[in-house]
Amino acid sequence: MSNNFMFNMRTVILSGEDSINDIPAQLAARGAHRVLLLSDIGLESVGLVNKLIGVFENNMQVELVGVYTDIKADASCDDINNAVQYANKVKADSIVALGGGSVIDASKGIKYSLEHKLDDIREAIRGGGRIDVGSHVKPFTIPHIGVPTTAGTGAEASPIAVFFNDVEQVKASLVVSGLECDLAVLDPKLTLGLPVPLTVSTAMDALTHAIEAASSPMSNAFTDAYAIQASRLILDNLPKVVANPNNIKARTELLQASTMAISAFYSSLGGIPIHNCAHAFGAIAHIPHGDANSVLLPVVIELCRNSICQVLISSLVFLSCLIRLLQRKSIVKLYCHYVLSKNK
Numbered sequence: 008m009s010n011n012f013m014f015n016m017r018t019v020i021l022s023g024e025d026s027i028n029d030i031p032a033q034l035a036a037r038g039a040h041r042v043l044l045l046s047d048i049g050l051e052s053v054g055l056v057n058k059l060i061g062v063f064e065n066n067m068q069v070e071l072v073g074v075y076t077d078i079k080a081d082a083s084c085d086d087i088n089n090a091v092q093y094a095n096k097v098k099a100d101s102i103v104a105l106g107g108g109s110v111i112d113a114s115k116g117i118k119y120s121l122e123h124k125l126d127d128i129r130e131a132i133r134g135g136g137r138i139d140v141g142s143h144v145k146p147f148t149i150p151h152i153g154v155p156t157t158a159g160t161g162a163e164a165s166p167i168a169v170f171f172n173d174v175e176q177v178k179a180s181l182v183v184s185g186l187e188c189d190l191a192v193l194d195p196k197l198t199l200g201l202p203v204p205l206t207v208s209t210a211m212d213a214l215t216h217a218i219e220a221a222s223s224p225m226s227n228a229f230t231d232a233y234a235i236q237a238s239r240l241i242l243d244n245l246p247k248v249v250a251n252p253n254n255i256k257a258r259t260e261l262l263q264a265s266t267m268a269i270s271a272f273y274s275s276l277g278g279i280p281i282h283n284c285a286h287a288f289g290a291i292a293h294i295p296h297g298d299a300n301s302v303l304l305p306v307v308i309e310l311c312r313n314s315i316c317q318v319l320i321s322s323l324v325f326l327s328c329l330i331r332l333l334q335r336k337s338i339v340k341l342y343c344h345y346v347l348s349k350n351k
């Protein structure tokens with residue numbers, strides 16, 4: 008555990024049923040006038056995009072000037088450049104991103120491009136990516152709200168975005184202070200329709216963020232607090248959501264856990280063996296990120312038990328959570344059950 012660190016949770020959290028109704032007022036309070044809504048066709052087809060469009064009807068504070076839903080899974084640089092072109096065409100001055108990790112990561116690239124007046128995001132991530140963090144970084148001026156529709160990546164609260172650079176044929180990271188959303192709106196009603204296998208897979212990603220944060224040599228008292236609470240919320244609530252996908256309280260707490268887990272994860276980056284293995288296997292086997300983490304979680308903990316347990320032993324609460332997970336394997340069992348049934 009480190010005593011030399013900077014912990015910055017800049018994203019404001021707005022949690023609760025129907026909290027999306029407050030988005031126009033929140034945008035206006037941040038100086039927005041012309042709003043661009045970013046999402047994907049999957050969320051458009053299930054009606055969530057229209058639900059959010061409805062929030063802007065009859066509001067006198069801001070104008071929704073455009074809706075862009077052509078962002079694909081694992082967004083590419085072209086996806087971002089095309090959205091930037093559209094944002095400039097409709098003269099948007101603010102962004103609302105509705106979606107999972109891909110849409111919210113793409114919204115960060117779009118914000119970066121608009122702020123730096125780039126036509127091609129590849130300029131920013133040439134050579135594999137860009138890291139620009141610290142107090143010297145000029146604050147972003149574009150109001151930016153993230154509305155997650157999954158409880159897993161926590162992309163809304165992290166200053167990290169990953170895009171596929173088709174020219175260099177790599178997934179490149181853009182890591183910039185202030186890239187995270189100004190406000191994360193955690194409305195559990197938007198996650199009620201998320202299929203159970205996807206709910207389990209994404210929650211396991213969040214649990215992995217929490218476990219790797221708590222066991223990182225760069226962890227500190229603040230990241231431990233977020234990681235331990237996130238783990239507790241996931242272990243308590245994931246089985247409840249699996250038993251009853253309409254359990255709104257459990258869905259609410261999974262969303263909170265996801266945002267907390269990523270905050271602990273990115274502020275304690277030092278050793279992330281599960282994610283490193285998951286990225287490598289994911290790239291070879293083309294399996295979803297949450298699925299790769301889930302399979303590797305118990306294996307890597309077993310392989311690294313000396314180093315991981317030495318760190319974890321400092322937190323009895325966390326250790327008891329982990330023991331519950333490993334002994335009963337309840338979450339892993341649930342995961343395996345649903346992945347197997349999904350693949351039948």
Ligand SMILES: [Zn+2]
Binds near residue numbers: 160215216296
């Ligand atoms: Zn992850």
